[in-house]
Amino acid sequence: MCTTCGCSPETTPPVEASAPVADVLRVEDRILARNDAQAALVRRRLSARGVLGLNLMSSPGAGKTTLLVRTVRELGGELPLQVVEGDQATDHDAQRLQAVGCPVVQLNTGKGCHLDAAMVAGALDRLPLPDRSVLVVENVGNLVCPALFDLGEEARVVIAAVTDGDDKPIKYPHMFRAATVIVLNKIDLLPHVDFDVERFSGFARRVNPKVELLPLSATRGDGVEAWYRWLRERVVRDAA
Numbered sequence: 001m002c003t004t005c006g007c008s009p010e011t012t013p014p015v016e017a018s019a020p021v022a023d024v025l026r027v028e029d030r031i032l033a034r035n036d037a038q039a040a041l042v043r044r045r046l047s048a049r050g051v052l053g054l055n056l057m058s059s060p061g062a063g064k065t066t067l068l069v070r071t072v073r074e075l076g077g078e079l080p081l082q083v084v085e086g087d088q089a090t091d092h093d094a095q096r097l098q099a100v101g102c103p104v105v106q107l108n109t110g111k112g113c114h115l116d117a118a119m120v121a122g123a124l125d126r127l128p129l130p131d132r133s134v135l136v137v138e139n140v141g142n143l144v145c146p147a148l149f150d151l152g153e154e155a156r157v158v159i160a161a162v163t164d165g166d167d168k169p170i171k172y173p174h175m176f177r178a179a180t181v182i183v184l185n186k187i188d189l190l191p192h193v194d195f196d197v198e199r200f201s202g203f204a205r206r207v208n209p210k211v212e213l214l215p216l217s218a219t220r221g222d223g224v225e226a227w228y229r230w231l232r233e234r235v236v237r238d239a240a
Helices: 021-048 064-075 092-098 117-124 173-177 187-192 197-207 224-239
Strands: 052-058 081-087 104-108 134-138 155-161 181-185 212-215
Touching: 021 052, 021 117, 052 064, 052 224, 064 081, 064 092, 064 134, 064 181, 064 224, 081 092, 081 117, 092 104, 104 117, 173 197, 181 197, 197 212, 212 224
Parallel strands: 052 134, 052 155, 081 104, 081 134, 155 181, 181 212
Antiparallel strands: none
16 A cells, blocks of 8 residues: 555555554655656656646646647647546546547556556557657546656646635645646536636635646636747756
């Protein structure tokens, strides 16, 4: 069992539930240190090719795959994208991405609730990774554990949906504190849900004062140009 989150990916050793707290913390430290070492290797590998690595995180159903499909369809000719797709089971999202011509590697975690750097490192060998492209790791839908694990990314994109409620940043502060940018998705549904954008924005900046907030609708297209502009700017910045 992964002591950092209670899940049981095969990459982490079992820990007895009755173990002393100090021993559990030492195991957690070893797990994260091993992950961080692997993440550093991933980061160097991507940097050497000028590839922008993004860790895309959200709760289930917030719209990660929908945004990626639209991004590949509308921006793929300008910025080549490839995806590492993380889910506990099925390859449904990978199939959606392949249908629009995106190179994708599916990673199924079984009982595991997040990806780790070793999983991503293994996936890189199965992707083209052209120079000055974008690698998106679509993490398992979860607002807790994925925030703990560095995957070798240069930026973290957290997607929140207006259907999830406007208090998510303060209910899951570590996730939103770790975000480089927050995408507020499904704004086309604002007339139909009880969601206060200003309240959400205030909570987000309470935990992450400098975070950029991009409201958009991945299905209808409202606001997606701001997301594309952010991607272009990050690619140029990371290549400089």
